[in-house]
Amino acid sequence: MKKNYLESYQHVFFIGIGGISMSGLAEVLHNRGLTISGSDQTASEITKHLEELGIKIYIGHDESHIRPDIDLVVYTAAIKNDNPELIKAKHQGIDLMERATLLGYIMADYKQSIAVAGTHGKTTTTSMLAHILMSGELDPTISVGAILKGINGNFKIGHSDYFITEACEYNNSFHKFFPKIGIVLNIEEDHLDFFEDLAAIRTSFQRFIQNIHPDGYLIINDSIENIHQLTKNTSCQVITVGSSPSSTYSYTNVSYDKLGHSTFDVYENGNYLDTIHLHVTGSHNIENALASIATARCFKLSLEQIKRGLLEFSGANRRFEYIGTYKGITIIDDYAHHPTEIRKTIEAARHIDFNRLYIVFQPHTYSRTKALYKDFVEALKLADGLIITDIYAAREKDPGNIHASMLVESLSNFDLDIVYIDDFDEICDFIQKNCVPNDMLITMGAGNVNMIGPMLLKK
Numbered sequence: 001m002k003k004n005y006l007e008s009y010q011h012v013f014f015i016g017i018g019g020i021s022m023s024g025l026a027e028v029l030h031n032r033g034l035t036i037s038g039s040d041q042t043a044s045e046i047t048k049h050l051e052e053l054g055i056k057i058y059i060g061h062d063e064s065h066i067r068p069d070i071d072l073v074v075y076t077a078a079i080k081n082d083n084p085e086l087i088k089a090k091h092q093g094i095d096l097m098e099r100a101t102l103l104g105y106i107m108a109d110y111k112q113s114i115a116v117a118g119t120h121g122k123t124t125t126t127s128m129l130a131h132i133l134m135s136g137e138l139d140p141t142i143s144v145g146a147i148l149k150g151i152n153g154n155f156k157i158g159h160s161d162y163f164i165t166e167a168c169e170y171n172n173s174f175h176k177f178f179p180k181i182g183i184v185l186n187i188e189e190d191h192l193d194f195f196e197d198l199a200a201i202r203t204s205f206q207r208f209i210q211n212i213h214p215d216g217y218l219i220i221n222d223s224i225e226n227i228h229q230l231t232k233n234t235s236c237q238v239i240t241v242g243s244s245p246s247s248t249y250s251y252t253n254v255s256y257d258k259l260g261h262s263t264f265d266v267y268e269n270g271n272y273l274d275t276i277h278l279h280v281t282g283s284h285n286i287e288n289a290l291a292s293i294a295t296a297r298c299f300k301l302s303l304e305q306i307k308r309g310l311l312e313f314s315g316a317n318r319r320f321e322y323i324g325t326y327k328g329i330t331i332i333d334d335y336a337h338h339p340t341e342i343r344k345t346i347e348a349a350r351h352i353d354f355n356r357l358y359i360v361f362q363p364h365t366y367s368r369t370k371a372l373y374k375d376f377v378e379a380l381k382l383a384d385g386l387i388i389t390d391i392y393a394a395r396e397k398d399p400g401n402i403h404a405s406m407l408v409e410s411l412s413n414f415d416l417d418i419v420y421i422d423d424f425d426e427i428c429d430f431i432q433k434n435c436v437p438n439d440m441l442i443t444m445g446a447g448n449v450n451m452i453g454p455m456l457l458k459k
Helices: 020-031 045-052 084-092 099-107 122-135 170-176 198-210 227-231 284-298 303-312 339-349 366-371 373-380 404-411 424-434 449-458
Strands: 011-015 035-040 056-059 072-075 095-098 112-117 141-148 153-156 162-166 181-184 217-221 237-242 249-256 261-268 271-281 321-326 329-334 357-361 385-388 417-420 440-444
Touching (some): 011 084, 020 035, 020 045, 020 153, 084 095, 095 099, 099 170, 112 122, 122 162, 122 284, 122 303, 170 198, 181 198, 181 284, 198 227, 217 227, 217 284, 227 237, 237 284, 261 284, 271 284, 284 339, 329 339, 339 357, 339 373, 339 440, 357 424, 357 449, 385 404, 440 449
Parallel strands (some): 011 072, 072 095, 112 162, 112 181, 141 162, 181 217, 329 440
Antiparallel strands (some): 249 261
């Protein structure tokens, strides 16, 4: 399905147009000359930006928004069957398309498409690689799951054959993609409201790998268990990255500066390539950078272009993002909502000099909290102080068998200060009374916990 197929439509309506990915896709089609409109539950900076482009935005969902001239409705996997706009579109016989399908069709228009997959690190790696491609003057089209400072948004429309996007495994969405280069950063248990177990997740990633173009490349972290089982039916070239000297791209001699930014040596097929400096915090970003370097080498970019791009990247929105300082307390916001991500974020923070590490943690989804409960306890106990707030439901309804206070009860067995507070204003009051200068405070989670930092700064 190429451009001329999409251009057979005249008016496309997006349900949930304010989402990070949906807004970018809406902008792409708007740029192609289609009439675009859409709805979202709440107004945001993203919806404001779309309105400034001339896109009609409705706040709230209502069947009256589905006008007679609309001939395609795009929706996300999170949209429920009882959505009035979806019901009206079905009743009117309007063509329906899921977000990932549209993204896959748009991606197919680009000869050099890159899909970044993995349980963790997709946004950061996509952002790193975007900066490298821009440094190499390749003018890529970029779709990233956060606001990226380098492009002043979450989407950039380029004018070349290069396209880079995140590839999410939830709902098997990335099965709709057929990239020239596929990146697999890691594979762990997550989204267990959809996947039965880790074996099902691995099977899903295996299908993604099989979809990579035969003349393309798979960039895969060699710490993933049993890589050969994942790659046995792929005909593309396999490039491994990791700490092992046997990897196609490996690293050694790691050091950190006072901000936790790393410097390391990179090797290509066992031969020293160069010394790399990063402008982001944490050891996990070394392997994210390694995957980006390997991809850039596939495009014959020079080491100088690669190094410049990595240095220009100072982090994506909500990825160990510095929010400000309140009465000597450093406030960081991080999107970590999986035990592995929490542990890596805490490890990254430990490279920085501070007094105590306080975390405000907002669990994300009931199913994830319940399924990975013991792992959450093991990761969160690495903090010095914890404020646990209510579970952010996202797409789920409360099943009644899991609550944030249960984490507090389990973590009370360890030597750390811990409290459960459900109200954000009360959390701010607690921080004012209990945190002192030179403490670090991290607001952590994929929900709206990021509101707390700005609330403190306003005080």
